[in-house]
Amino acid sequence: MEQFKESVYQLIVETSTNLPPDVRRAIVKAQQQEDAGTRAALSLSTIAGNIETAEVNQSPICQDTGMPTFEIKTPVATNQLEMKQVIEEAIALATKNGILRPNSVDSLTGENTGNNLGPGAPVFHFEQWEKDEIELRLILKGGGCENKNIQYSLPCELEGIGRASRDLDGIRKCILHSVYQAQGQGCSAGFIGVGVGGDRTTGYALAKEQLFRTVDDVNPIESLAKLEDYIMEKANELGIGTMGFGGQATLLGCKVGVLNRLPASFFVSVAYNCWAYRRQGITVDPQSGLIKAWLYKDGEVKMSTGTDQQAANGRERKEVIELEAPITEEKIRSLEVGDVVMINGPMYTGRDALHKHLTENDSPVDLNGGVLYHCGPVMLKDDKDEWQVKAAGPTTSIREEPYQADLIKKFGIRAVIGKGGMGARTLAALKEHGGVYLNAIGGAAQYYAQCIEKVEGVDFLEFGIPEAMWHLRVKGFTAIVTMDANGNSLHADVEKSSLEKLADLRDPVF
Ligand SMILES: O=C(O)C[C@H](O)C(=O)O
Numbered sequence: 270m271e272q273f274k275e276s277v278y279q280l281i282v283e284t285s286t287n288l289p290p291d292v293r294r295a296i297v298k299a300q301q302q303e304d305a306g307t308r309a310a311l312s313l314s315t316i317a318g319n320i321e322t323a324e325v326n327q328s329p330i331c332q333d334t335g336m337p338t339f340e341i342k343t344p345v346a347t348n349q350l351e352m353k354q355v356i357e358e359a360i361a362l363a364t365k366n367g368i369l370r371p372n373s374v375d376s377l378t379g380e381n382t383g384n385n386l387g388p389g390a391p392v393f394h395f396e397q398w399e400k401d402e403i404e405l406r407l408i409l410k411g412g413g414c415e416n417k418n419i420q421y422s423l424p425c426e427l428e429g430i431g432r433a434s435r436d437l438d439g440i441r442k443c444i445l446h447s448v449y450q451a452q453g454q455g456c457s458a459g460f461i462g463v464g465v466g467g468d469r470t471t472g473y474a475l476a477k478e479q480l481f482r483t484v485d486d487v488n489p490i491e492s493l494a495k496l497e498d499y500i501m502e503k504a505n506e507l508g509i510g511t512m513g514f515g516g517q518a519t520l521l522g523c524k525v526g527v528l529n530r531l532p533a534s535f536f537v538s539v540a541y542n543c544w545a546y547r548r549q550g551i552t553v554d555p556q557s558g559l560i561k562a563w564l565y566k567d568g569e570v571k572m573s574t575g576t577d578q579q580a581a582n583g584r585e586r587k588e589v590i591e592l593e594a595p596i597t598e599e600k601i602r603s604l605e606v607g608d609v610v611m612i613n614g615p616m617y618t619g620r621d622a623l624h625k626h627l628t629e630n631d632s633p634v635d636l637n638g639g640v641l642y643h644c645g646p647v648m649l650k651d652d653k654d655e656w657q658v659k660a661a662g663p664t665t666s667i668r669e670e671p672y673q674a675d676l677i678k679k680f681g682i683r684a685v686i687g688k689g690g691m692g693a694r695t696l697a698a699l700k701e702h703g704g705v706y707l708n709a710i711g712g713a714a715q716y717y718a719q720c721i722e723k724v725e726g727v728d729f730l731e732f733g734i735p736e737a738m739w740h741l742r743v744k745g746f747t748a749i750v751t752m753d754a755n756g757n758s759l760h761a762d763v764e765k766s767s768l769e770k771l772a773d774l775r776d777p778v779f
Pocket residue numbers: 332333411412413414454455644645662663664665666711
């Protein structure tokens with residue numbers, strides 16, 4: 270069992286730090302589709318560089334290492350209870366070593382268990398088979414894209430695309446709508462697994478299972494193969510693009526599975542996965558516990574960071590505006606949507622727990638002119654007992670919409686960094702107070718970790734590592750202004766134009 274534990278540990282490390290070749294190929298293809306110099310192309314370059322760094326440094330590709338979900342097939346008479354225990358030990362070890370973020374939170378008390386174990390975590394699906402080998406597949410699907418999963422109960426009326434009836438064309442409409450409603454918030458360009466039929470539970474389970482198919486896998490059911498191809502073509506016409514910045518690549522994969530349903534129910538369930546599509550698998554010899562084969566490794570795909578591509582196209586990078594924190598109101602008001610900024614100086618992290626706390630309490634640090642970063646990093650203490658940043662990309666900002674406007678005004682915050690954009694109340698507060706929303710590249714956790722020079726302190730560690738308020742000193746932290754102090758929002762614009770394009774796809778196709 271010691272060797273089996275080592276094999277499972279290796280599987281966890283590979284899944285968290287090294288994107289499989291089929292996913293890499295899909296991202297490379299997206300890079301080739303985008304025009305050099307655009308926001309989408311720059312973001313994809315950052316993503317490509319991040320993928321390489323994560324592999325080289327053996328560090329998490331994204332700081333949200335997700336809900337570890339195992340699909341396991343065992344020979345008859347294998348002791349699954351013993352296996353479960355060993356896998357849990359491997360999970361706890363990977364968490365201790367900074368390969369996984371402590372991600373399991375008591376839903377009633379908010380307490381983080383610290384080792385990724387607890388009721389329902391990790392997720393195990395066991396099955397027996399006749400073969401004399403163990404197969405383990407693992408997916409690490411993060412919370413931001415999980416929040417963009419959606420389940421439709423047909424018939425229904427859908428914004429933009431109209432009525433979805435109980436037929437193949439209704440299914441088509443639901444899937445297109447699911448991509449639209451995700452916008453950039455699930456770190457597009459994404460991959461979707463779709464479950465048609467089943468009940469509410471098995472429909473979602475089927476949708477997730479589809480994510481274990483390789484990107485180039487062709488559906489054995491002809492009508493579904495056609496549907497998958499159609500969705501790939503049309504979803505990429507919605508213009509949502511990487512991180513919702515607009516662009517050619519919105520969807521990188523679509524896989525559809527089907528189950529029978531009850532006469533009264535008709536569910537279409539969609540599991541949305543970000544570009545950081547971390548899934549891997551192994552077969553293991555049950556006697557020795559050694560890895561026999563890797564399931565998603567068909568060759569090496571090196572990522573190109575795109576600078577060569579830009580140079581080849583002769584296009585200049587947009588000028589970068591340097592900002593020293595704390596930032597003056599005048600400087601902030603001079604920024605416009607589309608500007609690329611580079612921040613130096615202090616920055617504070619804060620997400621769900623902190624926003625709620627600051628609404629009711631004072632801040633332990635002066636946030637006047639300050640930069641607030643929606644981020645839940647992976648942190649480890651080194652031998653000198655100092656905190657080191659292992660991964661630190663942005664989290665989805667829209668969750669803080671109920672609080673953000675009040676906090677901007679209450680504390681004098683000038684820049685909020687996150688991903689996916691924020692809503693109308695925040696936009697109004699940015700205008701009134703003089704502030705900007707900066708979009709960082711979701712999932713690029715290695716890229717941003719490298720911009721952090723020092724961890725200068727931490728408050729509210731009792732909220733758990735992801736939710737604590739980390740005091741960071743950054744240098745060259747690059748992000749894009751997507752909401753400015755003049756009332757402009759790139760997110761609102763992309764949402765509007767993609768809704769119009771969705772509406773163009775109303776007419777029946779199947
Ligand atoms: O929890 C996080 O760090 C990020 C999350 O996966 C998100 O996409 O918002």
